[in-house]
Amino acid sequence: xxxxxxxxxxxxxxxxxxxxxxxxxxxxxxxxxxxxxxxxxxxxxxxxxxxxxxxxxxxxxxxxxxxxxxxxxxxxxxxxxxxxxxxxxxxxxxxxxxxxxxxxxxxxxxxxxxxxxxxxxxxxxx
Amino acid sequence: xxxxxxxxxxxxxxxxxxxxxxxxxxxxxxxxxxxxxxxxxxxxxxxxxxxxxxxxxxxxxxxxxxxxxxxxxxxxxxxxxxxxxxxxxxxxxxxxxxxxxxxxxxxxxxxxxxxxxxxxxxxxxxxxxx
Numbered sequence: 001x002x003x004x005x006x007x008x009x010x011x012x013x014x015x016x017x018x019x020x021x022x023x024x025x026x027x028x029x030x031x032x033x034x035x036x037x038x039x040x041x042x043x044x045x046x047x048x049x050x051x052x053x054x055x056x057x058x059x060x061x062x063x064x065x066x067x068x069x070x071x072x073x074x075x076x077x078x079x080x081x082x083x084x085x086x087x088x089x090x091x092x093x094x095x096x097x098x099x100x101x102x103x104x105x106x107x108x109x110x111x112x113x114x115x116x117x118x119x120x121x122x123x124x125x126x
Numbered sequence: 127x128x129x130x131x132x133x134x135x136x137x138x139x140x141x142x143x144x145x146x147x148x149x150x151x152x153x154x155x156x157x158x159x160x161x162x163x164x165x166x167x168x169x170x171x172x173x174x175x176x177x178x179x180x181x182x183x184x185x186x187x188x189x190x191x192x193x194x195x196x197x198x199x200x201x202x203x204x205x206x207x208x209x210x211x212x213x214x215x216x217x218x219x220x221x222x223x224x225x226x227x228x229x230x231x232x233x234x235x236x237x238x239x240x241x242x243x244x245x246x247x248x249x250x251x252x253x254x255x256x
Binding site: 020021022023024053054055056057058083084085086088089092093094095 | 136137139140143144147157158160161162164165168169172228229230232233
């Protein structure tokens with residue numbers, strides 16, 4: 001079965017979804033992300049979807065759930081690069097992604113992750 | 127112009143949305159409409175795969191009123207109560223994966239459902255050319 005690669009860079013995991021994929025592969029990715037967070041002690045995950053020209057309810061929901069699940073095991077997730085046409089379609093479809101951090105590109109996503117982690121460290125010190 | 131896609135495995139859902147996007151693009155729809163039609167297709171093709179196992183998507187370039195029609199047909203269990211299925215939040219599946227038919231309807235200009243329990247379902251969507 002085809003798998004989407006997960007790269008590790010310092011404290012972070014980076015995933016780029018490059019092509020339109022079917023349901024099974026995104027489900028496997030969800031599990032792979034969670035396992036990799038535990039294995040590498042990653043504190044943040046960047047998922048770039050800028051190459052995707054379609055995101056239906058299943059894919060969007062799986063991504064959103066992945067972000068929430070990652071949060072439960074202690075990692076922050078930022079989804080980057082949602083295309084405008086995809087954003088319009090998701091909202092009309094009725095899917096809410098408001099529990100998920102988003103950014104328009106990887107650079108910005110990286111900044112958000114750093115801020116979230118700094119904030120968390122600060123809280124933990126108090 | 128006419129085209130068909132057979133739905134019988136999960137990969138066909140991906141194939142259906144790709145074919146539909148190309149068809150819409152070829153017809154001259156803009157990027158947002160292409161995305162909406164392809165997404166509606168994905169939702170309906172997944173319903174076919176999940177509930178009926180297999181079925182067919184048929185695409186038509188309609189001249190008057192100018193637009194694109196897609197017909198999703200299957201010989202699955204059918205929908206008992208179509209108006210109930212069209213209600214927001216309705217689902218027959220525990221932990222349902224989609225947003226149901228109302229979400230899909232919002233992406234197109236017209237959606238019609240014909241269903242006979244035990245015989246199958248036909249969903250027809252239409253997107254007007256702006």
